[in-house]
Amino acid sequence: MITFNYYGHACFMLDTGHEKLLFDPFLTFNTQATVKPKDIECDYILVSHAHEDHFSDALKIAEKNHPMIIAIPEIINLFPNGYDNVHGMNLGGSAQFSFGTVTMVPALHSSGVPGGVACGFVIHFNDDTVVYYSGDTALFSDMKLIGEKQKIHYSILPIGDNFTMGIEDAAKAAQLLKTSYVIPIHYNTWPIIEQEPKIFKSYAESIAHCFVKIVKPGQSLDLEYMHK
Template identity: 25%
Template sequence: ITNSQGKVLLIDPCLEDNPASPVKVSHLKRVDLVLVTHLAFDHLGDTAEIAKKFDCPVVCGGEVKQFLLKQGVDAAQIRTLTWGVQLLVEGIRVRSIMSRHASMRLDAEGNFLCGFPMGFIVYADAGVRIYHSGDTAIYSDLKLVGELYRPNIGLISCSEVEKDYLEKHGILDHYASEMNGDEGALAALWLGVEYALCSHYLYPKGHQDIDKFVSILNNRTSDEGPVVKPVVLEAGDVFVYPPQEK
């Protein structure tokens, strides 16, 4: 996310181990803030390397902090929070939102770390509120999140990461707890966002959950309530808000 002041914010930056990403850590020129939703390898990603390279703050849960400390990140860079807490970091307000998921991992010494997974609302600019779902399962309080905080944009996990990628990391017979296409579309409607950006995939083409997510939202009429526009990006694409007229 880059705001109008040029501040650069990353959420769950998994770049080096992401075969779809054309952007690697060496390509990054500026990072002002990193947010981490939970400890899973594909979400913590390259946070430690980025934090050390740019000496930037990291906002995360306490269990993520402990993991990052073991990876050599300075404690002074790490700001912890849990559900409901707001922080103002680098001039950007961040609110932690509950995620129905898990955040657990063994550190390098074999210690079991466990904490609160989370989503975020990022107040990127005046009038611009971005909701990031993390890996949450669907839950009805997302309606309340929409009613209270009125996000414009939703970055919504609506699919399971491709199975061959998970199997490469030893995750077999995985049944996703993240939202699928139906659930993600319903969450977007509950949140009342203007734009719902699909997330949690490598390649969108031919992905059944993404196709379903898009179809549900595109076939909704204004008579049924506010229209939510689905957005599907390839890795490396850019979405501009508000969209520029062609």
């Protein structure tokens, strides 16, 4: 059973029971966070891009845990020269890890690091659960191709608008992806991205025929095992 632990904004962990995958570590200045960087234990850190609200605690957590960093090369270069537990990837590439396979997919967003690109991740876990984390992104038509390549069980999508997709575009993304479940994130951290997730749930479920799971910061969700 894979557990989704939500720390607020776009920071979350996927825990397989054997490995802990931390995504976009942003805790110190995250008013939604219920944990501090010192509380985090993880085996991997996956970084979608280098904006402060996705990367600011990565170095601190890496120093404590020495996890493997999975990111584009430009982000990996932000870590100290002596930090050797890294795996650089780029768009379209896949790699095998102890928990399953990671495929790096595009995201339409600025990268936060010179020469870099923003990305999302499709993770095919060893139990055949498939999770798509879009990262910060606009709606784009190739989401349909991402959903056609393999059946996506859970999609983790931003709904905050202004910096990313808003409610309507995120619901359309769920429709293109043909995902079974959606977990909305990246909203209500600041007034400029305030959204009502129940409105997203109602709209997305009506047009995308998926189930929306609203997880509050500090809460967890066990991801149901779903056969492809």
